[in-house]
Amino acid sequence: MNLLEEQKLIFHDIRHKIGWSVNIRYVIALLGLGLFSFAMFYGLTVISATLFLIAGLAGYNFLIHLIYLFSQRFKLWQLVFLRSAAETIDVLAITIFIYITGGLDSPYWFLYLVLLVISGFGVYSLASLSVFIIAIFSALFYLGLLTLTYYRILPSYGLVVNLTPQQLLELILNRAVFVTVAFFLFSTTIFYFSKLVNQHRKELMKKNEELLGALEKVKETDRLKDEFVATASHELRTPLSVVRENISLIEDGVVSLDGPKGKDFLTVARGNIDRLASIIDNLLDISKIESRSLVLKRQTTDLTQIAAKAIELLKHKAEEKQIKLEANFSRQPLANWVDADQILRLFINLIDNAIKYSDPGGEVIVGLEISGGNIIGSVKDKGIGIAESDRLKIFDRFIRVENEKTNAVRGTGLGLSICRGIVELHGGRIWVESAVSQGAKFIFSLPRVEG
Ligand code: ADP
Numbered sequence: 001m002n003l004l005e006e007q008k009l010i011f012h013d014i015r016h017k018i019g020w021s022v023n024i025r026y027v028i029a030l031l032g033l034g035l036f037s038f039a040m041f042y043g044l045t046v047i048s049a050t051l052f053l054i055a056g057l058a059g060y061n062f063l064i065h066l067i068y069l070f071s072q073r074f075k076l077w078q079l080v081f082l083r084s085a086a087e088t089i090d091v092l093a094i095t096i097f098i099y100i101t102g103g104l105d106s107p108y109w110f111l112y113l114v115l116l117v118i119s120g121f122g123v124y125s126l127a128s129l130s131v132f133i134i135a136i137f138s139a140l141f142y143l144g145l146l147t148l149t150y151y152r153i154l155p156s157y158g159l160v161v162n163l164t165p166q167q168l169l170e171l172i173l174n175r176a177v178f179v180t181v182a183f184f185l186f187s188t189t190i191f192y193f194s195k196l197v198n199q200h201r202k203e204l205m206k207k208n209e210e211l212l213g214a215l216e217k218v219k220e221t222d223r224l225k226d227e228f229v230a231t232a233s234h235e236l237r238t239p240l241s242v243v244r245e246n247i248s249l250i251e252d253g254v255v256s257l258d259g260p261k262g263k264d265f266l267t268v269a270r271g272n273i274d275r276l277a278s279i280i281d282n283l284l285d286i287s288k289i290e291s292r293s294l295v296l297k298r299q300t301t302d303l304t305q306i307a308a309k310a311i312e313l314l315k316h317k318a319e320e321k322q323i324k325l326e327a328n329f330s331r332q333p334l335a336n337w338v339d340a341d342q343i344l345r346l347f348i349n350l351i352d353n354a355i356k357y358s359d360p361g362g363e364v365i366v367g368l369e370i371s372g373g374n375i376i377g378s379v380k381d382k383g384i385g386i387a388e389s390d391r392l393k394i395f396d397r398f399i400r401v402e403n404e405k406t407n408a409v410r411g412t413g414l415g416l417s418i419c420r421g422i423v424e425l426h427g428g429r430i431w432v433e434s435a436v437s438q439g440a441k442f443i444f445s446l447p448r449v450e451g
Contacts, residue, residue, distance in 0.1 A: 007076060014079050017119070018068050021086065024118070025061040029054055049100050057093055084130055087119055088137050095141040103149050104171065109179060112138040113186055120190035128194030135187035139180050146172045228398040228413070235279055235412055239272035282414045286397055289421030296339040296425055300450070303334045303343065303375060307368050310347035314355065322360045325351070329368035336375055337449040342422045349415040350379040350442045356409045357440070358383035374428070374445040382439040391432055395420045419444070 032054040064086050071079055094115065098106045116138070120131030148154040150172050163171065246269040249255045256262050288294040311327055318325035347366070354364040358381045367378040384405045386394065393399050397417040400406060423430040423444045434440035 011076050018083055022065045029058040084133050087134050091137040091141055116186050128191055131187045131190050135183040139183050143176055224398045239275045242272045243269045285418055286414050298337050298339050300335050301338050301340040303336055306344050307347055307366055314351050318355050323358055324363045326365050328365045346419050346422045349419050354379050354381035373448050376445050378443045380441040385436045385438045386434040386440050387436050
């Protein structure tokens with residue numbers, strides 16, 4: 001969850017609480033009015049300060065309600081201010097209520113604690129901080145009430161009237177300490193619990209996000225698999241139909257095996273069977289790499305020889321496309337403990353791609369060097385290049401860049417993921433440096449391991 005989302009949630013949370021407190025105040029005012037009317041009906045009370053308090057509560061609540069309705073566009077600090085102001089007035093209303101119901105004798109001071117509990121349980125730490133504001137104001141107002149009672153500025157009634165000044169002072173001091181400690185303990189406990197709840201909520205949200213991310217990945221893999229099955233079947237069917245067609249022509253006697261055409265037809269069929277075999281090999285390898293069941297047959301091997309062999313194997317293909325394929329490394333042996341077949345595969349895949357994705361007349365350079373504790377291999381071309389947004393993706397299985405130029409080239413999107421699998425099994429890494437139309441340089445680094 002980023003900062004903006006968190007602020008939005010805090011905003012929503014505080015606004016939600018303000019809405020609730022408005023409703024609660026209406027209910028309290030209505031209840032108060034009901035009780036008061038009941039008492040008046042039976043002649044137990046006359047119009048008094050209590051009625052004004054109820055009217056005042058309803059009036060100020062209406063004002064908060066109005067502001068609340070327009071608070072959607074408020075800034076966060078304005079909303080926090082509104083909430084704190086409303087709660088301070090609540091504390092004041094409770095203080096007046098306590099005074100009306102007997103001051104020092106009134107049992108209703110616990111209402112402060114109720115308010116602390118209601119407003120303190122913010123899910124977000126910023127919102128639950130307001131619990132301290134209420135605690136401070138509750139203490140201030142209540143202590144103010146006690147002080148005014150002590151100095152007899154406010155008329156007091158009830159049992160307090162009969163106390164000597166010394167007894168009154170003792171009672172007030174006791175009450176002041178008790179109430180302040182209670183406020184402090186309550187607010188700290190509530191704040192602590194809010195924080196805990198907040199932490200758990202954050203963790204849950206994080207886990208939720210991770211799960212959603214994983215689900216998206218699974219869905220994406222599933223989609224890619226479906227797409228792959230379609231591509232793979234297409235890729236397998238094309239050479240297969242060529243082979244079948246050629247054999248049918250020979251079988252039906254349209255083309256004679258003895259004539260010059262017959263040999264050509266067999267050569268084409270043979271080429272397509274090779275292609276089929278290579279696609280199937282790739283599929284088997286990728287599944288071996290992914291299930292971690294590919295076991296490397298490591299032995300001390302001269303990497304320059306492997307690179308030279310790959311160049312030799314693809315020389316003909318490069319020449320056909322008038323592409324210059326060159327080795328740019330010294331012939332000094334570069335021994336490393338690797339699986340020779342797999343590293344040859346790696347070079348072949350990279351060089352083959354470089355040829356495939358270069359225009360005729362291009363150039364492909366194969367490099368090999370030592371850098372620190374690693375051996376760095378590279379295949380550089382001057383072909384179509386790869387956009388930044390695709391540079392990481394192309395190492396994932398089944399991924400092919402979709403554009404006019406790449407669509408013109410055959411492929412299954414498996415070559416590079418096999419390359420990455422091979423390099424990673426050797427404890428190395430592979431990456432690409434490229435820009436669209438500027439060519440590409442695939443680089444891999446393998447740790448130097450003496451056999
Ligand atoms: P394939 O070539 O069979 O599609 P790869 O896994 O070898 O599969 O390559 C994945 C994609 O990466 C290719 O489809 C192509 O778009 C891009 N790519 C690979 N090598 C190069 C390169 N040398 N130059 C430009 N694009 C490349």
